Amino acid sequence: MKRPVQFIQGQWVAGEGSSFVSLDPAKNKQVWQGESASAAQVDTAVQAAREAHYSWADLSLEQRLEVVKKFGEQLVAEKEALALCIAEETGKPLWESRTEVGAMTGKIDISVRAYQERTGSKENPMPQGKAFLRHKPHGVVAVFGPYNFPGHLPNGHIVPALLAGNSVLFKPSELTPKVAELTVQLWQKAGLPAGVLNLLQGEVDTGKALAGHDGIDGLFFTGSSRTGHFLHQQFAGRPEKILALEMGGNNPLIVQDVSDVDAAVHDIIQSAFISAGQRCTCARKLFLPANEQGDKILARLLDVASNIKVGLYDDEEQPFMGSMISVAAAKGMLDVQAQLQKLGGRSLLEMKHLDEATALVSPGIIDCSDIADFPDDEHFGPLLKVFRFTDFDAAIAAANNTSFGLSAGLLSDSADLYQHFFRRIRAGIVNWNRPITGASSAAPFGGIGKSGNHRASAYYAADYCAYPVASVELDKVQLPEQLSPGLQF
Ligand SMILES: NC(=O)c1ccc[n+]([C@@H]2O[C@H](COP(=O)([O-])OP(=O)(O)OC[C@H]3O[C@@H](n4cnc5c(N)ncnc54)[C@H](O)[C@@H]3O)[C@@H](O)[C@H]2O)c1
Numbered sequence: 001m002k003r004p005v006q007f008i009q010g011q012w013v014a015g016e017g018s019s020f021v022s023l024d025p026a027k028n029k030q031v032w033q034g035e036s037a038s039a040a041q042v043d044t045a046v047q048a049a050r051e052a053h054y055s056w057a058d059l060s061l062e063q064r065l066e067v068v069k070k071f072g073e074q075l076v077a078e079k080e081a082l083a084l085c086i087a088e089e090t091g092k093p094l095w096e097s098r099t100e101v102g103a104m105t106g107k108i109d110i111s112v113r114a115y116q117e118r119t120g121s122k123e124n125p126m127p128q129g130k131a132f133l134r135h136k137p138h139g140v141v142a143v144f145g146p147y148n149f150p151g152h153l154p155n156g157h158i159v160p161a162l163l164a165g166n167s168v169l170f171k172p173s174e175l176t177p178k179v180a181e182l183t184v185q186l187w188q189k190a191g192l193p194a195g196v197l198n199l200l201q202g203e204v205d206t207g208k209a210l211a212g213h214d215g216i217d218g219l220f221f222t223g224s225s226r227t228g229h230f231l232h233q234q235f236a237g238r239p240e241k242i243l244a245l246e247m248g249g250n251n252p253l254i255v256q257d258v259s260d261v262d263a264a265v266h267d268i269i270q271s272a273f274i275s276a277g278q279r280c281t282c283a284r285k286l287f288l289p290a291n292e293q294g295d296k297i298l299a300r301l302l303d304v305a306s307n308i309k310v311g312l313y314d315d316e317e318q319p320f321m322g323s324m325i326s327v328a329a330a331k332g333m334l335d336v337q338a339q340l341q342k343l344g345g346r347s348l349l350e351m352k353h354l355d356e357a358t359a360l361v362s363p364g365i366i367d368c369s370d371i372a373d374f375p376d377d378e379h380f381g382p383l384l385k386v387f388r389f390t391d392f393d394a395a396i397a398a399a400n401n402t403s404f405g406l407s408a409g410l411l412s413d414s415a416d417l418y419q420h421f422f423r424r425i426r427a428g429i430v431n432w433n434r435p436i437t438g439a440s441s442a443a444p445f446g447g448i449g450k451s452g453n454h455r456a457s458a459y460y461a462a463d464y465c466a467y468p469v470a471s472v473e474l475d476k477v478q479l480p481e482q483l484s485p486g487l488q489f
Pocket residue numbers: 144145146147148149153171172173174202203204207208211222223224225226227228230246247248249279280281378380406451457
């Protein structure tokens with residue numbers, strides 16, 4: 001008997017497409033199995049969302065917020081279960097999975113504030129009548145999530161979309177269906193009306209059927225640049241649909257003139273190796289001065305990085321790094337390391353596959369200063385590329401030599417240097433003496449270049465969840481006090 005894994009029109013039903021499974025990448029065991037939503041089921045879900053839209057949008061913000069707050073209560077009540085589910089499906093240590101659930105809960109108040117501050121209503125008197133600015137939901141929107149934050153990042157689209165009055169079709173990553181199932185169960189328990197949120201589990205075919213469906217008014221995507229670009233092409237010639245793309249990065253971190261070597265090394269490690277290097281904001285390129293201070297920082301970095309505890313998400317003594325998402329992803333990162341070595345990279349700390357049957361890998365650091373034609377790809381794992389420099393402006397130019405532009409950082413005791421860096425660097429998140437990961441949900445979050453399409457998420461998600469409507473209104477028709485020239489009444 002097939003498991004009911006799709007949530008359509010308030011009912012759990014079995015998928016009618018091909019079967020797929022989700023694995024615990026740290027223990028190599030199956031944690032979920034189900035069938036994908038077929039194109040016909042995608043169609044039924046879109047119709048259900050369309051039917052549910054008006055009655056949801058017609059509720060007041062307070063009424064919608066009541067349901068969203070109940071979802072927040074469910075998150076608090078099920079915090080441990082959800083954290084364990086995230087840990088099992090991604091390999092993320094429990095301490096970190098708990099912070100992901102915390103971010104989901106925190107998103108509710110932030111989204112209410114953002115809705116009011118960025119898309120609220122305004123009223124201005126006019127000589128005759130009043131001018132109003134109001135916002136309306138787009139209608140039916142699709143949300144596509146990535147595997148690396150299977151709870152927090154889809155939630156970052158879903159909560160503001162629902163608050164604004166949209167109904168939602170949620171297509172999670174096929175690598176993390178169990179987290180999505182649990183999250184949607186919590187929405188159901190919170191009392192969300194049938195059809196307002198539909199879950200469409202599946203692989204690429206389900207994603208394609210949903211993205212290409214005529215009945216959606218918009219799509220909010222978080223994932224790889226490759227998929228984002230594919231969607232952008234699919235949406236070409238459809239200006240009536242809103243597309244928000246949150247994509248990858250190839251993020252630089254520059255160090256110059258720091259007195260506290262350990263503090264610098266700490267921020268480098270947090271930037272490069274948190275979540276086993278599987279954050280869009282992770283530092284991929286580290287620019288270190290080719291001098292004695294650079295040597296000192298590098299030596300200390302190698303020392304601390306080689307002692308990073310890598311382990312199982314539920315180890316009693318928690319590791320800093322858990323496993324990667326899959327054995328294939330782990331092998332892919334080892335291939336990248338081998339390819340960089342071939343191009344002239346010198347491994348300073350070799351990344352190792354710790355157990356071929358699981359996705360546990362150790363962190364790697366490779367000096368790529370001698371690679372002339374460095375590939376501009378996002379390497380989504382714990383491999384930090386080091387470049388030594390002699391000139392600060394040349395380091396900034398090298399840091400900007402990417403088609404991405406998500407996050408960037410400077411570690412330096414010099415405020416002047418930071419001012420200069422800030423003016424020149426091209427990225428949507430620019431930090432000084434802080435890790436470049438761990439962005440706040442209370443700020444806008446988005447990148448330039450191949451990292452996004454200028455529709456920042458997090459605090460600015462409200463902007464793409466509703467459109468502005470300007471009105472001038474008078475309660476009855478009146479002749480204007482002053483007629484246009486040439487008119488007689
Ligand atoms: N900028 C951000 O906010 C942000 C946040 C997290 C992750 N990311 C990026 O996400 C990537 C990792 O996530 P991922 O591997 O799950 O991304 P992905 O692009 O492989 O998948 C994202 C979603 O798109 C769907 N999808 C894939 N191909 C599709 C297609 N052809 N048509 C329709 N849907 C399709 C997937 O099923 C999944 O739901 C990294 O590149 C990372 O940098 C970006």
